[in-house]
Amino acid sequence: DAKTTQPPSMDCAEGRAANLPCNHSTISGNEYVYWYRQIHSQGPQYIIHGLKNNETNEMASLIITEDRKSSTLILPHATLRDTAVYYCIVRVAKVLDAGNMLTFGGGTRLMVKP
Amino acid sequence: DAGVTQSPTHLIKTRGQQVTLRCSPISGHKSVSWYQQVLGQGPQFIFQYYEKEERGRGNFPDRFSARQFPNYSSELNVNALLLGDSALYLCASSFSGTTNTEAFFGQGTRLTVV
Numbered sequence: 020d021a022k023t024t025q026p027p028s029m030d031c032a033e034g035r036a037a038n039l040p041c042n043h044s045t046i047s048g049n050e051y052v053y054w055y056r057q058i059h060s061q062g063p064q065y066i067i068h069g070l071k072n073n074e075t076n077e078m079a080s081l082i083i084t085e086d087r088k089s090s091t092l093i094l095p096h097a098t099l100r101d102t103a104v105y106y107c108i109v110r111v112a113k114v115l116d117a118g119n120m121l122t123f124g125g126g127t128r129l130m131v132k133p
Numbered sequence: 134d135a136g137v138t139q140s141p142t143h144l145i146k147t148r149g150q151q152v153t154l155r156c157s158p159i160s161g162h163k164s165v166s167w168y169q170q171v172l173g174q175g176p177q178f179i180f181q182y183y184e185k186e187e188r189g190r191g192n193f194p195d196r197f198s199a200r201q202f203p204n205y206s207s208e209l210n211v212n213a214l215l216l217g218d219s220a221l222y223l224c225a226s227s228f229s230g231t232t233n234t235e236a237f238f239g240q241g242t243r244l245t246v247v
Protein backbone atom coordinates (compact mmCIF):
# COMPACT_ATOMS: atom_id res chain seq x y z
CA ASP A 20 0.00 0.00 0.00
CA ALA A 21 1.14 3.54 -0.76
CA LYS A 22 2.71 5.60 1.99
CA THR A 23 0.93 8.70 3.27
CA THR A 24 2.26 11.90 4.79
CA GLN A 25 0.26 14.01 7.24
CA PRO A 26 1.13 16.98 9.44
CA PRO A 27 1.66 15.76 13.02
CA SER A 28 -0.72 18.26 14.56
CA MET A 29 -3.29 20.95 13.78
CA ASP A 30 -5.54 23.29 15.72
CA CYS A 31 -9.04 24.38 14.79
CA ALA A 32 -11.51 26.76 16.41
CA GLU A 33 -14.81 25.27 17.49
CA GLY A 34 -17.51 25.84 14.87
CA ARG A 35 -15.02 26.42 12.08
CA ALA A 36 -14.16 23.98 9.31
CA ALA A 37 -11.21 21.68 9.94
CA ASN A 38 -9.22 20.86 6.81
CA LEU A 39 -6.82 17.95 7.25
CA PRO A 40 -4.38 17.36 4.38
CA CYS A 41 -2.81 14.09 3.31
CA ASN A 42 -0.13 13.49 0.71
CA HIS A 43 -0.09 10.15 -1.12
CA SER A 44 2.04 10.92 -4.15
CA THR A 45 2.79 7.25 -4.92
CA ILE A 46 -0.83 6.14 -4.98
CA SER A 47 -1.78 3.60 -7.65
CA GLY A 48 -4.89 3.60 -9.78
CA ASN A 49 -6.55 0.81 -7.81
CA GLU A 50 -5.89 2.25 -4.36
CA TYR A 51 -8.55 3.90 -2.24
CA VAL A 52 -8.06 6.72 0.26
CA TYR A 53 -9.54 5.94 3.67
CA TRP A 54 -9.81 8.18 6.72
CA TYR A 55 -10.15 6.95 10.29
CA ARG A 56 -9.96 8.82 13.55
CA GLN A 57 -9.07 7.74 17.06
CA ILE A 58 -10.42 9.59 20.04
CA HIS A 59 -8.31 9.20 23.13
CA SER A 60 -8.40 5.69 24.63
CA GLN A 61 -10.86 4.40 22.05
CA GLY A 62 -10.51 2.20 18.98
CA PRO A 63 -10.21 3.87 15.57
CA GLN A 64 -13.45 4.90 13.90
CA TYR A 65 -14.10 4.89 10.17
CA ILE A 66 -14.93 8.30 8.69
CA ILE A 67 -15.02 8.15 4.92
CA HIS A 68 -13.26 6.75 1.86
CA GLY A 69 -12.99 7.47 -1.86
CA LEU A 70 -11.28 6.45 -5.07
CA LYS A 71 -11.16 9.53 -7.29
CA ASN A 72 -14.39 11.43 -6.85
CA ASN A 73 -15.13 13.72 -3.95
CA GLU A 74 -17.23 12.07 -1.29
CA THR A 75 -19.49 13.38 1.47
CA ASN A 76 -21.29 11.71 4.32
CA GLU A 77 -22.83 12.81 7.60
CA MET A 78 -19.43 13.09 9.26
CA ALA A 79 -17.17 14.71 6.70
CA SER A 80 -16.22 15.46 3.13
CA LEU A 81 -13.28 14.02 1.24
CA ILE A 82 -11.68 16.03 -1.53
CA ILE A 83 -9.23 14.14 -3.76
CA THR A 84 -7.10 16.07 -6.23
CA GLU A 85 -7.43 15.27 -9.91
CA ASP A 86 -4.01 13.60 -10.03
CA ARG A 87 -4.95 11.68 -6.83
CA LYS A 88 -1.63 12.52 -5.21
CA SER A 89 -3.22 14.28 -2.26
CA SER A 90 -6.52 14.61 -0.45
CA THR A 91 -8.19 16.73 2.22
CA LEU A 92 -10.60 15.64 4.88
CA ILE A 93 -13.03 18.38 5.79
CA LEU A 94 -15.00 18.51 9.03
CA PRO A 95 -17.44 21.33 8.18
CA HIS A 96 -18.24 22.53 11.70
CA ALA A 97 -15.71 21.15 14.15
CA THR A 98 -16.81 20.51 17.73
CA LEU A 99 -14.78 19.74 20.83
CA ARG A 100 -15.72 16.08 20.37
CA ASP A 101 -13.82 16.05 17.07
CA THR A 102 -10.53 16.35 18.97
CA ALA A 103 -8.74 13.16 17.94
CA VAL A 104 -5.91 11.68 15.89
CA TYR A 105 -6.91 11.45 12.22
CA TYR A 106 -5.35 8.78 10.05
CA CYS A 107 -5.17 8.88 6.26
CA ILE A 108 -4.71 5.38 4.81
CA VAL A 109 -4.25 4.28 1.23
CA ARG A 110 -5.38 0.75 0.58
CA VAL A 111 -5.62 -1.50 -2.43
CA ALA A 112 -9.12 -2.74 -3.09
CA LYS A 113 -8.74 -6.47 -3.57
CA VAL A 114 -11.40 -8.95 -4.47
CA LEU A 115 -12.91 -10.31 -1.27
CA ASP A 116 -10.67 -7.98 0.74
CA ALA A 117 -12.10 -7.81 4.21
CA GLY A 118 -11.07 -4.20 4.58
CA ASN A 119 -9.57 -4.56 8.02
CA MET A 120 -5.92 -5.01 7.04
CA LEU A 121 -4.75 -1.43 7.31
CA THR A 122 -1.39 0.33 7.44
CA PHE A 123 -1.57 3.26 9.86
CA GLY A 124 0.95 6.07 9.87
CA GLY A 125 1.41 8.63 12.60
CA GLY A 126 -1.74 10.57 11.75
CA THR A 127 -2.63 14.19 12.52
CA ARG A 128 -3.53 15.15 16.05
CA LEU A 129 -6.40 17.63 15.68
CA MET A 130 -7.11 19.84 18.65
CA VAL A 131 -10.43 21.69 18.49
CA LYS A 132 -10.36 24.70 20.78
CA PRO A 133 -13.28 26.68 22.24
CA ASP B 134 -26.47 -3.97 17.67
CA ALA B 135 -23.36 -4.87 19.62
CA GLY B 136 -20.12 -3.64 18.20
CA VAL B 137 -16.78 -5.41 18.32
CA THR B 138 -16.20 -6.58 21.87
CA GLN B 139 -12.83 -7.32 23.42
CA SER B 140 -11.91 -8.86 26.72
CA PRO B 141 -10.40 -8.20 29.12
CA THR B 142 -10.24 -4.40 28.98
CA HIS B 143 -7.09 -4.22 31.09
CA LEU B 144 -4.49 -6.79 31.97
CA ILE B 145 -1.22 -6.80 33.91
CA LYS B 146 1.27 -9.60 33.29
CA THR B 147 4.82 -10.37 34.34
CA ARG B 148 7.72 -10.74 31.92
CA GLY B 149 7.94 -14.28 30.54
CA GLN B 150 4.27 -15.05 31.07
CA GLN B 151 1.74 -15.85 28.38
CA VAL B 152 -1.45 -13.93 27.64
CA THR B 153 -4.64 -14.59 25.67
CA LEU B 154 -6.82 -11.76 24.40
CA ARG B 155 -10.31 -12.30 23.04
CA CYS B 156 -12.41 -10.63 20.39
CA SER B 157 -16.00 -11.05 19.23
CA PRO B 158 -16.75 -9.47 15.84
CA ILE B 159 -19.93 -7.76 14.80
CA SER B 160 -22.61 -10.27 13.92
CA GLY B 161 -22.29 -11.23 10.27
CA HIS B 162 -18.64 -10.23 9.98
CA LYS B 163 -16.40 -13.13 9.05
CA SER B 164 -13.05 -11.37 9.09
CA VAL B 165 -11.08 -10.30 12.14
CA SER B 166 -7.78 -8.46 12.39
CA TRP B 167 -5.50 -7.69 15.32
CA TYR B 168 -3.41 -4.59 15.88
CA GLN B 169 -0.84 -3.48 18.44
CA GLN B 170 -0.72 0.17 19.38
CA VAL B 171 2.22 1.35 21.42
CA LEU B 172 1.75 4.66 23.24
CA GLY B 173 2.17 7.61 20.90
CA GLN B 174 2.12 5.58 17.68
CA GLY B 175 -0.48 4.44 15.20
CA PRO B 176 -1.84 0.88 15.32
CA GLN B 177 0.40 -1.76 13.77
CA PHE B 178 -1.15 -4.72 11.92
CA ILE B 179 -0.47 -8.14 13.45
CA PHE B 180 -2.85 -10.68 11.87
CA GLN B 181 -5.90 -10.97 9.67
CA TYR B 182 -8.18 -14.01 9.76
CA TYR B 183 -10.97 -14.76 7.31
CA GLU B 184 -13.14 -17.85 7.52
CA LYS B 185 -10.83 -19.30 10.18
CA GLU B 186 -7.75 -19.03 7.97
CA GLU B 187 -4.82 -16.67 8.39
CA ARG B 188 -4.87 -14.29 5.42
CA GLY B 189 -2.30 -11.74 6.49
CA ARG B 190 0.52 -11.35 8.97
CA GLY B 191 2.47 -8.27 9.98
CA ASN B 192 6.09 -8.03 11.04
CA PHE B 193 5.76 -9.62 14.47
CA PRO B 194 7.77 -12.46 16.06
CA ASP B 195 6.51 -16.00 16.33
CA ARG B 196 5.67 -15.36 19.97
CA PHE B 197 2.48 -13.84 18.58
CA SER B 198 -0.18 -16.25 17.34
CA ALA B 199 -3.90 -16.14 16.76
CA ARG B 200 -6.82 -18.25 15.75
CA GLN B 201 -10.40 -17.81 14.66
CA PHE B 202 -13.23 -20.02 15.81
CA PRO B 203 -16.26 -21.34 13.88
CA ASN B 204 -18.39 -18.53 15.34
CA TYR B 205 -15.80 -16.05 13.92
CA SER B 206 -14.58 -14.92 17.32
CA SER B 207 -10.83 -14.78 17.70
CA GLU B 208 -8.03 -15.07 20.22
CA LEU B 209 -4.61 -13.47 20.16
CA ASN B 210 -1.89 -15.24 22.13
CA VAL B 211 1.44 -13.77 23.09
CA ASN B 212 4.08 -16.02 24.66
CA ALA B 213 7.18 -15.14 26.65
CA LEU B 214 6.02 -11.58 27.28
CA LEU B 215 8.53 -8.76 27.05
CA LEU B 216 8.28 -5.28 28.54
CA GLY B 217 7.99 -3.99 24.97
CA ASP B 218 4.76 -5.91 24.47
CA SER B 219 3.02 -3.40 26.70
CA ALA B 220 0.46 -1.77 24.42
CA LEU B 221 -3.18 -1.39 23.48
CA TYR B 222 -4.27 -4.41 21.47
CA LEU B 223 -7.08 -3.70 19.06
CA CYS B 224 -9.38 -6.05 17.24
CA ALA B 225 -11.23 -5.05 14.07
CA SER B 226 -13.90 -6.84 12.10
CA SER B 227 -15.38 -6.17 8.71
CA PHE B 228 -17.90 -7.56 6.29
CA SER B 229 -16.29 -9.66 3.62
CA GLY B 230 -16.98 -10.35 -0.01
CA THR B 231 -16.68 -6.81 -1.34
CA THR B 232 -13.79 -4.94 -2.84
CA ASN B 233 -13.91 -2.09 -0.39
CA THR B 234 -15.40 -1.92 3.03
CA GLU B 235 -14.76 -0.31 6.37
CA ALA B 236 -13.28 -1.81 9.50
CA PHE B 237 -14.98 -1.65 12.88
CA PHE B 238 -12.68 -1.56 15.87
CA GLY B 239 -13.22 -2.63 19.43
CA GLN B 240 -12.17 -0.55 22.41
CA GLY B 241 -9.03 -2.60 22.87
CA THR B 242 -7.26 -4.48 25.63
CA ARG B 243 -4.63 -2.50 27.52
CA LEU B 244 -1.78 -4.91 28.32
CA THR B 245 0.89 -3.89 30.80
CA VAL B 246 3.94 -6.11 31.20
CA VAL B 247 5.94 -5.56 34.38
